[in-house]
Amino acid sequence: MxxxxxxxxxxxxxxxxxxxxxxxxxxxxxxxxxxxxxxxxxxxxxxxxxxxxxxxxxxxxxxxxxxxxxxxxxxxxxxxxxxNVSDYPKIPDKNNIININRDYKQWFGVLQERLIAANDADNQTDNVWLIANDSSINGIIGLMNCLRLEPGGGNWRYIFNYDSTGSPMDIDFNVSPYSDILANDLVANVVKEGKVGTYRHLRLPTDYDKCLSNDYFLNCGQIKDISGLQWYDLKNMPKIKHDFDDKHENHVKTKVEIYYAGVTFRDVLIASGRIPAPALQIVPDCTLGFEICGRRLDNGDRVMGFRMGRSIVTSTHINIKNITTVPQHWSMAEAVTTPIQYATLYYGLIKRANLQRGESILIHSAAGGVGQAAINICRHYGCDIYVTVGTEEKKQFLVKEYNIPVNRIFNSRDILFKNQIMDATNGKGVDIVINSLSGDKLDASYECVANNGRFVEIGKYDMFQNRKVGMFDFLRDIQFIGVSFDLACLKNPDLIQEYFDWMHKNCSNGCVKPINYTVFNASEAEKAFRFMTTGKHIGKVVIKMRDEEMDRQPLKAIKPAVDMMVTVKTYFNPNKVYIITGGLGGFGLELIHWMQSLGARKLVTTSRSGLKTDYQKFLFNRFHEFGDNLKYYSSEWLVSTADCMTIEGTQQLLKEAQNLGPIGGVFHLAVELNDRLFKNQTFDKFCSSIDTKHKIFANLDQLTRKLDYNLDYFVVFSSISCGMGNGGQTNYAFGNSMCERICEQRRNDRLHGLAVQYGPIGDVGVFEGMAENIALSSLAIQRIHSCCDVLDKLLAINTPIVTSFAFADIINQTISSGSKRQRIVAKVWRTLGIDPQSTPIDTTLADIGLESID
Ligand SMILES: NC(=O)c1ccc[n+]([C@@H]2O[C@H](COP(=O)([O-])OP(=O)(O)OC[C@H]3O[C@@H](n4cnc5c(N)ncnc54)[C@H](OP(=O)(O)O)[C@@H]3O)[C@@H](O)[C@H]2O)c1
Structure with missing residues (x-):
């Protein structure tokens, strides 16, 4: 050149x-x-x-x-x-054209013969053309993707006439577009809307899972780190008709448009993965937030209160017992600085530790939210106050704002405060310590408690670490009081009302006063959380969802929160029924649990035999027992043995489902694998795998279209074997491919339709325990929770066919890089299902107990 x-x-x-x-x-x-x-x-x-x-x-x-x-x-x-086509391909003769249509018998044997012949001739035969032109619902794409990878499938071509209206038409290779297809000599040729093209996997845009919304909530993303915080769309969340607390009592709820939400240290610890979500969290998919302030939608009142989880949010349906009106002399931003701080102290300090007038008290981290609230209460009780802080700035703040003498302010970053407290109290110690310090500082604080005193623990970190405290001090008749206001409320729901009464009584006498605060806009949520981790902030951190109006009177015209790009989110309607075919299989049982956590309460799973294994029975019983014990989760799960291969069976299934309520969605998971190279496949097994996928899905499509409402979800779990091909799975891929075409057709008809081509899934299901097979391919196993996370987003987008798999990228890098010896070793590790990245280089096969490979 x-x-x-x-x-x-x-x-x-x-x-x-x-x-x-x-x-x-x-x-x-x-x-x-x-x-x-x-x-x-x-x-x-x-x-x-x-x-x-x-x-x-x-x-x-x-x-x-x-x-x-x-x-x-x-x-x-x-x-x-x-x-560069130098030899124009010759027009195929009739022997080299095979029509792929619904009558599998017509072509199964011919295809097998031609494949065997091509294999015997080492692919040195003329091109064989598979033609699908009978209907747009045809599995030829999946079939060919697999056939090409099988012996003899090397020089096969296909034409899928997607536009065909059902009447078989002959392909004339002398006429466009077929003359062009022949000349181009490409494997995959799809004729759609008059154009020739092919199916390709294209990367979804990076913001595929984002949407513009003015109703959203903050939650941790997949990464358990503050950088993983994301706002999620709330628009499609269904209204729950009946909602129960742990006492089986029906909540009376009202909608509140939120203006401000408070951020607590608990939220920061959860978001950074340092502590797990609280044990009795009733909304398990989001555990962030606890204190809110906004306006009731029904009467426009300014209200403040508590909602455990999913409460850094723009709107919420809340139990009316958990809110109270905002005192007239407080702004909403001020009001949101009070709930959890003062409620924790009301419960821990006043109710549990029985604070008395004039007692001495050590308040740790006194410039923080609870610290300042404690100073206000203790001053109101005429207490003898000692405090600790972490920085000089905070010390100056307490001197200036609260008139605390410098000789009563100690350092919270070391344990010198212990001797200083003992000196200041003539060796007696203080009556009460409010502790939020951890480690050796917790030990030192514990030793500051005077005889007959109380140690009130409000920090959570050491509790989660199960840190031990010395029993010896109990000989001095001291009490250790662990405070968990959220758990206390679950046990005694009246506690919140009791606190509200106390708060209203004391909100004008100096005992309960708003705390100074720093406001962050919703778009700055991550910054707000990081700000709290620096240890430099003073007072409370609050997140603003919208500006408060000047008027403190009830207002019904509430301004919406600002529009933001947020992550899409799936919710299941508790009043609707979701059908899961093959739902007692590996993925199905996980899916049920996941759907329940996102609101589903009525499920029908199909199974040929009903509950069989101990594990299925265990999950089925647990599902119902859980609902019995916690009515919030009270759900119905029916196992139907209706045979959906037939229209009558499918009708029966829909009837059983409708007895529970309107149908919200179909998830088709039934699968029958009969993997075998096509040349060795039997006709019955070939059809059986296809029908389990296609016939059931088609029957459900046909009958649910006749309902007088549309389904929210109509989903098939397809496979990467269909999208990319896998030798030995022609039948499975053919069936999946037909289901994918049904999804496309449904989208054209403005109905929901989604096929997810999953790669190999770990933990459960048909591939469970087959890691070594996967090890040889370019795909890694995708964990089941990741499959559900992805589904959460895919259910909300408009694309009919999507792929979700994990690439064995890094692992393959190891296999393809390094010296020859390293590459061989890496391959061996990989074949054994061991990640070469995490295997020390000096490990030998003997080290893992494998001295010879037969
Ligand atoms: N696991 C994976 O790695 C993976 C990868 C990609 C895609 N997928 C897809 O994910 C879905 C679920 O897979 P899985 O791993 O959970 O499979 P699974 O554990 O084998 O469960 C599938 C269930 O289908 C039911 N079934 C089989 N033949 C049936 C028939 N003729 N009629 C009705 N039900 C029938 C079986 O239940 P009964 O015996 O109770 O009838 C079986 O429990 C499948 O659609 C599969 O294609 C899975």
Missing amino acids: RDTPDLWPIDLQTFLQDLYDSIQSNGFLLTVFRYKFTEPEIALNSLNGKPFLNNTELDSQNVGFRHIGAKHDSIGSVVHLFR
Whole structure:
């Protein structure tokens, strides 16, 4: 090829000729051209004084190339694919054309014979063309993806006439588009809306799971780190008709539009993965937030209160017992600084530790939210106050704002405060310590408690670490009081009302006063959480969802929260029924649990035999017992043995489901694997796998379309074997492929339809325990919780067919890099299902107990 230092003087035609000459017969050329130019490009080129190169000048036909296709982007580039086709492929004779239609018997045997013959001839046969032109619901794509990977499938081609209306039509290779298809000599040819193309996996845009919303909540993402915090869409959350507390009492709820939400240290610890979510969290999918302030939608009142979990949020349905009106002299931002701080102290300090007038008290981290609240209460009780803080700035703050003498302010970052307290109290110690310090500082604090005193523990970290405290001090008649206001409320729901009464009584006498605060906008939530981890903040951190109006009277015209790009979110309607075919299988049992956590309460699973294994029975019983004990989770789960291979059986299933309520969705998981190379496959097994996938799905599609409402979800769990191919799975892929076409058709008809091509799934299901097989492929096992996380987002988007799998990227890097010896060792590890990345380089096979491989 000619070499030129300057791109512009290229003679395009000569250049193309060069390329043509250097590409072997049937080889491809991919070019990228500019088809329009930006202003700066035009300006720069005018300096150069050279003419523009334009792809319209490209005369590839003259050179000999076949133009296969072009793809334009919106910013001025076009990609052309050319092929050096020197020998025009001959028109296939009838023997080399196989019609793939619904009558599998017609073509199964022929296909098998042709494949065996091609294998015997080492693929040195003419191209075999598989043609599907009877219907748009055809599994030819999945079939061919697998056949190509089997012995003899090397030079097979297919045409899928998607536009066909059902009448078989003969393909005439002399007429366009079939003459072009023949000339291009490509494997996959799909004719759709008059155009020839193919199916490709395209990466979803990075923001595929985002939407614009003004109703959202904050939650931890997959990464248990503050950087994983995300806002999730709340718009589609269904209204729960009946909601119960742990006492089986029906909540009377009201909707509150939130203006401000408080952030607590507990939230920061959960978001950073340092502590797990609280044990009795009733909303398990989001445990962030506890204190809110906003306006009731029904009467416009300003209200404040508690909601455990999913409460850093723009709106919420809340138990009316958990809210109270905001005192007239407080703004909403001020009000939200009080609930958890004062409630914790009301419960821990006043009720449990029985605070008495004039007692001495040590308040740790006194510039924080609870610390300042404790100073206000203790001053109201005329206490003798000692405090600790972590920085000089905080010390100055307490001196200035609360008039605490400097000789009563100690350092919370070391344990010197212990001796200083003992000195200041003549060796007696203090009556009460309010502790939030951990480690050796907790021990030192514990020793500051005077005889008959109380140690009130409000920090959670050491509790989760199960840290031990010395029993010896109990000889001095001291009490250790662990405070968990949330658990106390679950046991005694009246506690919240009791606190509200106390708060209203004391909100004007100095005992309960708003705490100073720092406001962050919703878009700055991560910053707010990070701010709390620095240890520098003073007072409370609050997140603002919208500005408060000047008017403190009830207001019904509430301004919406600001629009933000948030993560889409799936919710299941507790009043609707969800059908899961094959729901007693590995994935199904996990799916049920996941759907329940997102609101589903009515489920029907199909099974040929009903509950069989001990594990299925255990989960089924646990599911019901859980609902009996906690009515919030009270759910119905019916196992139906209706045979959905038939229309009558499917009708029966729908009837059983409708007895529980309107049907919300179908999840088709039933699968029967009969894996075998196609040349060895039996006709019965071939059909059986296809029918389990396609017939059941088609029956459900046909009958649910006749309901007088549309389903929210109509989903099939397809497979990467269908999308990318896998030798030995032609039947499975064919069936999945047909289901995918049904999903496309449903989307065309403006109905929900989603096929998820999962890769191999770990932990449960048909591939469980088969890691070593996966080890040889380029795919890694996707954990079941990751499959559900992905599904959460995929259910909310508009694409009918999507793929979800984990690439064995890093592992393969190890296998393909390094010295020959290292590569072999890495391959062996991988074959044994061991991740070479995490295996020490000096480990030998003997180390893992494997001294010989037979
Ligand atoms: N596991 C994976 O790695 C993986 C990967 C990609 C895609 N998928 C897809 O995910 C879905 C669930 O897979 P899984 O791993 O949970 O499979 P599984 O554990 O084998 O469960 C599938 C269930 O289908 C039911 N079934 C089989 N033949 C049936 C028939 N003729 N009629 C009705 N039900 C029938 C069986 O239940 P009964 O015996 O009770 O009838 C079986 O428990 C499947 O659609 C599969 O294609 C799975």
